[in-house]
Each structure stands twice: as C-alpha cells, then as structure tokens.
Amino acid sequence: MIDELEWRNAVNQMTDEAGLRDLVKEKKISLYCGVDPTGDSLHIGHLIPFMMLKRFQQAGHHPVIVIGGGTGAIGDPSGKKSERVLQTMTQVKHNEDALTGQMENLFGTENFKIVNNYDWLSKISLLDFLRDYGKLFNVNTMLGKEIVATRLEVGISYTEFTYQILQSIDFLTLYKEHDVQLQIGGADQWGNITSGTDLIHRQEGQEAKVYGLTIPLMLKADGTKFGKTAGGAVWLDPEKTTPYEFYQFWVNQDDRDVVKYLKYFTFLSKTEIAELAEKVKTEPEKREAQRRLAEEVTEFVHGKKAVEQAEHISKALFSGELTALTAEEIEQGFKDMPSVTIANEVRPLVTLLVDDTNIEPSRRQAREDIKNGAIYINGQRQQDLDFEVDPSTSFDGQFVIIRKGKKKYTLLRVKH
Structure with a gap:
C-alpha cells in the first residue's frame, strides 16, 4: 500500500514509516481525514487527501471522515495571513449537511464512516479542557509548529492558536472509540x-x-498552486461548477502535469498510465492522456452520465452542431458565454442582432454579415435578410444561440 502511494508521488512525510508499513501489512486499519465545514462544497483541492483515503478503502481498509462541526466553528490558522471570519452555527450546520452528501457520493455507504467532532468537542467544559488537555501541551512546542509560526508576525488569536489541541483531541477520540490509527492530511x-x-x-x-x-503540496508545472482557475475554485458541487466545466478543467491540463495527475487522481494501473505517458511524448496533439484524465475524475465525482454529457457538449461545440444538445446541456456548455435576455416573441433577425442583443453595431453591418454567411442561429448558417427568429422552436423554448464568425457565441435566454 505504501509503495503504491509512493509510486503515485502521494507521500510527503510519515511519522514512522517502518511502523506504518508493518501495520498495514498485518491488518486492515481504520484511518481518517478531516474537513471543516467552512463552505457548502468541497473543491478539487480537497480531493487531494480524499483520493488517498479512497485508495485505502479500495484496498479493504476502513476510512473515517471527520466533518469539523466543532473545529469549523472556531477556524484553523492554516495558510491564512489573517483570522477566519466566524460563521453562525446555522451556516456551519448547512455546510455540514452539504459536505456529508458529497462524501457519501465519493465513498458510498459500505466500509466507510462519517463522524462530526462537534459531538465530542461540545461536551468538554473549559475547566476539563485546561486540566485534561491544556496541561499536556507545551506552549514553546506549539509556537514552533509551522502552522502557528507563520502567523506570529501578523498575530494569531488564542482561539486559532488552540486549534491544534482540538484536532489532537479528535485523533485521540477516534483512536479510543473507533480504533483509528492513521491520520492523513495536506503538507500544511x-x-x-x-x-x-x-x-x-x-x-x-x-x-x-x-x-x-x-501529502505533498500540489503545484502545477509553472509553479502555481493546483486547483485554481481564472474563474476561481473548481467545485465538486455541480451547481457551482457544472460537470461540463469540471470535465473541461481536466481536459485543459498541461502536458507537463497530466501524467502526475493521472497517477494522483485516477485509479488507472501503472501499465495504463505508462502507455498514456508515452502518448503524451509521441502524440501530444491528440491529448489522449488529458481526455482519459477528464473521463476518470469526472466519473468519480459526478458519475458516468455526466461524462457522456460533457463529451456530447464538447463535440457539439467543436463541430458547431448545436441542435443535438438539450436545454440542460446548453445551460452547462454556455454558462460562461456572453448572454442576453430576450422576450418570448418572434423577431426579425436584423432587429434581434442590433436592438435586442447589440451583437451588431448597425443594421447595415448586420445585413452585410448575414449576406456574407457570418451569422449562425442555433448552429445553422442564416443568409436570409428577412429571416425571423422564433424562440419557441429550439431548446424547449428556453434559449436561442447566435454565433457570429467562427467562435463568437452569444446565448439568448428567453424570458417567459
């Protein structure tokens, strides 16, 4: 198991490598990773430790997820230059429920457990906390921990300073009550x-x-942090990042990174990954490794149907054959395209291009572009100057798509 993780470049540090190797050889262990409910969705950065947990699960070990209902109410100092804004308990509860659903989706219900540290942390009185745990933590040692040391210049509240004690109580509680022997987390x-x-x-x-x-800090080949895009985080919640956008994120990975991500984010074998790595060298223009990466990760997070839908949208956008798409697929594929809301009524094409959407600066220019074949309605070239657009005839009456030239799309949302 440890050899496998090391081959996948998924190990940064271990507290006792020889002891851990012996332990996982002799029995199936319980292990855990925690996540604080600071938001109502995981993003792909969170996937990094959870992929590790999933590998242990597939090898027959017993993963436990700790949703930090207690620690999330406090806020950890990890990687932050300022204090977290405290959330209301109502917001924390909402986030807990959302994250629990996402975890169940990733791990199933067999051989897997979700617990909430609010259940035990909320029962510790201040005096018990100080007597039973505070006495066992040396302040000098705590100050030396990188997670705290990086904050000393700008300052850290006592609340966030005690976070490491709370997380330690989690491990102790899980060890005693669930026989958890291994904790996994990011390098920080x-x-x-x-x-x-x-x-x-x-x-x-x-x-x-x-x-x-x-687990090592995951950086892209250009040195920037993995998981961020110009539009922000890539979320696991399909309402925040559509499955099509999610799929496209992986398809667009750099040749220099794709093999690393195949090792880390997929369950493909060494042989399959070696074959794809060879294709990156010999046929990079085919982007076969990127497509396989996108298929595997999208299926893991969103299911097989989402992969098929994402591929269907990709092919339609590449070919310009939009009529095969459903309204739902249009919503996904054109989410970030310029959009305009129009009335649900038949409109002359020239009027639509100029008055309703500003796609064209003037009627003269609109007529010229129509005549020259530069205007496409729902994927079909339209050269008839007298053509009228009826929104009810396409995509369940919800959308009209106008393309000007080769790539300039505008999504018209029909108001009902």
Whole structure:
C-alpha cells in the first residue's frame, strides 16, 4: 500500500514509516481525514487527501471522515495571513449537511464512516479542557509548529492558536472509540497531526500504534498552486461548477502535469498510465492522456452520465452542431458565454442582432454579415435578410444561440 502511494508521488512525510508499513501489512486499519465545514462544497483541492483515503478503502481498509462541526466553528490558522471570519452555527450546520452528501457520493455507504467532532468537542467544559488537555501541551512546542509560526508576525488569536489541541483531541477520540490509527492530511497539517500522535502517546502510552501521513503540496508545472482557475475554485458541487466545466478543467491540463495527475487522481494501473505517458511524448496533439484524465475524475465525482454529457457538449461545440444538445446541456456548455435576455416573441433577425442583443453595431453591418454567411442561429448558417427568429422552436423554448464568425457565441435566454 505504501509503495503504491509512493509510486503515485502521494507521500510527503510519515511519522514512522517502518511502523506504518508493518501495520498495514498485518491488518486492515481504520484511518481518517478531516474537513471543516467552512463552505457548502468541497473543491478539487480537497480531493487531494480524499483520493488517498479512497485508495485505502479500495484496498479493504476502513476510512473515517471527520466533518469539523466543532473545529469549523472556531477556524484553523492554516495558510491564512489573517483570522477566519466566524460563521453562525446555522451556516456551519448547512455546510455540514452539504459536505456529508458529497462524501457519501465519493465513498458510498459500505466500509466507510462519517463522524462530526462537534459531538465530542461540545461536551468538554473549559475547566476539563485546561486540566485534561491544556496541561499536556507545551506552549514553546506549539509556537514552533509551522502552522502557528507563520502567523506570529501578523498575530494569531488564542482561539486559532488552540486549534491544534482540538484536532489532537479528535485523533485521540477516534483512536479510543473507533480504533483509528492513521491520520492523513495536506503538507500544511503536519504540525497538527504530530500534535495528535504526541497527545495519544502521552495519554495512552508510547506503545500506542498511531501514525501520521501527509501529502505533498500540489503545484502545477509553472509553479502555481493546483486547483485554481481564472474563474476561481473548481467545485465538486455541480451547481457551482457544472460537470461540463469540471470535465473541461481536466481536459485543459498541461502536458507537463497530466501524467502526475493521472497517477494522483485516477485509479488507472501503472501499465495504463505508462502507455498514456508515452502518448503524451509521441502524440501530444491528440491529448489522449488529458481526455482519459477528464473521463476518470469526472466519473468519480459526478458519475458516468455526466461524462457522456460533457463529451456530447464538447463535440457539439467543436463541430458547431448545436441542435443535438438539450436545454440542460446548453445551460452547462454556455454558462460562461456572453448572454442576453430576450422576450418570448418572434423577431426579425436584423432587429434581434442590433436592438435586442447589440451583437451588431448597425443594421447595415448586420445585413452585410448575414449576406456574407457570418451569422449562425442555433448552429445553422442564416443568409436570409428577412429571416425571423422564433424562440419557441429550439431548446424547449428556453434559449436561442447566435454565433457570429467562427467562435463568437452569444446565448439568448428567453424570458417567459
């Protein structure tokens, strides 16, 4: 298992490599990763540790997800130069429910558990917290943790400073109640994870078999952080990032990164990945590796039907054959295209191009472009100067698509 993870370049640090290797050889272990409900959707950056958890699940181990209803109410200092804005408990609860649904979608319901740290953290009184746990944490050691040290210049509140104690209590609780022996997290979580193993050893004895494993910070070939686009984060929630946009994100990956992502984000074998890596070298223009990456990750997150739909939209946009698309596919494929709302009434094409949409600057220019074959309505070239557009005849009466030239699309949303 560890060899497999290392081949996939998925290991940054381990607290005791030899001990962890022996443990996963001798038995199927329980392991966990946490996520705080700071938003109502995961993004692809969150997928990084959860792909690791999924690999353990497929090998027969027992993943546990901790939704941080307690820690999420506090806010962690990870990677931030300022304090998090505290959320209301109502917002935290809403986010918990949304993230739970996404986790169940990724992990199924077999051999998998979701717990909420609010269930145990909320029951600890201030005095118990200070007596039972505060006494076991040395402030000098806590200040030395990178996650805290990076904030000392600008300052850190006591609330966020204590986050590592709360996360350590999580690991201790899971060890005692669910026999969890391994915590997984991003590279920035090393300080919190080692605080957890230290706490367990102090309370349960040095012989307690608990381990931590972190994942490398994922950077693109150009040195920028993986997972961000010009439009912001790539979300797992299909309402925030449509499956088509999600698919396109992976299709558009750089040749220099695609093999790394195939190793990390897919369950393809070494042989399959080696074959795709060879094609990146010999036939990069075919982008076969990128397409396979997009298929695999989109199916994992959104299912097979979403992959088929994304490919259908891609082919239609590439060929210009739009009539085969459904209204739902139009919504996905044209989400970021310029759009205009029009009335649900038959309009002369020239009037539509000039008065209703400003696609053309003047009637003279509109007529000239129509005559020259530069205007397409719903994928069909239209050269009739007297043509009238009836919105009710296409895409369930919801949309009209006008293309000017080769690539300039405008989506007309029909108001009902």
